Amino acid sequence: MGIGGKSIPPNIDRVGDISSNALFILLVEKQSTFIRLAETRYYRIFPCIIVCAQGQPDLGTREFVIYHCGSLSMSYDSSNLATPGISWLGLTPYDLETSKIPKECLLPMSEEDKKAGEKLMNEDFLKNMPQWRKALGIMLNT
Known part of the structure; x- marks a missing residue:
């Protein structure tokens, strides 16, 4: 993968099944934290998918990693942008x-x-x- 990672495409609805051995998805808000985790290959120690939201994530990222409740600006699509299983880490x-x-x-x-x-x-x-x-x-x- 490398330190830069991969971008989540804007047309996430066209992405088919994704196969992974990840145990969880780790959403980080700060790009510096994401870079540090990538540099240390954190995902090799704890099999996970690390996603960087960079404060204001794009729609592809929002749809891939669905937050606890959708944002007010996205309230028209909040049922697709919410997950009750989110944890504070x-x-x-x-x-x-x-x-x-x-x-x-x-x-x-x-x-x-x-x-x-x-x-x-x-x-x-x-x-x-x-x-x-x-x-x-x-x-x-x-």
């Missing part, structure tokens, strides 16, 4: 409290981040996820 605000990471090592949330977080707190899907809601509340209040 990585650090949570609870980890930051227990790991004693110095505050100067943390980046503060921007005003845009805070607005997005407050908007998320009102989303229906989050009302049924108390752990995620609590984690988001901690992030907004720090």
